Amino acid sequence: MKFCDECGSMMKAEGDEWVCGSCGYTEPRDEAEESAMTTQQDQEESEIVDMSDVGEEAMGPTTEIRCPECGHDRASYEMKQIRSADESETRFFTCTECGHKWREDDH
Known part of the structure; x- marks a missing residue:
């Protein structure tokens, strides 16, 4: 996840650039920087816990x-x-x- 240096909004990756949807600021993507970012794919899914049978x-x-x-x-x-x-x-x-x-x- 990258945030815009101009307005602070979250930027989206479009091709080889980061683009701010709020102000239009663009910035080239950096492979080394992105490899350090955590993605949803890197995270384990949490389990749903059934509490219906748990006592008070x-x-x-x-x-x-x-x-x-x-x-x-x-x-x-x-x-x-x-x-x-x-x-x-x-x-x-x-x-x-x-x-x-x-x-x-x-x-």
Whole structure:
């Protein structure tokens, strides 16, 4: 993956050049530089994990919160940093009754 030196947008390989779709800037491709890039083909596929038979104790911590789908008052949760480091974490909930998933951000 290469980013445009002019505007910062992601560039696409077209023949022997990198072309920016946003501003039109072009740059010659460099074989040595590209050989160091990681491609999707180089990465292993992740497996889908079936959690339907996992007991509640293995689902992680739970908290008392009302599910917006079924009204149940318990959900498992996890917290992830998905924005910049100076922003608070996002909380992801999964209802222990119906399996509905939702997220909660601090604004």
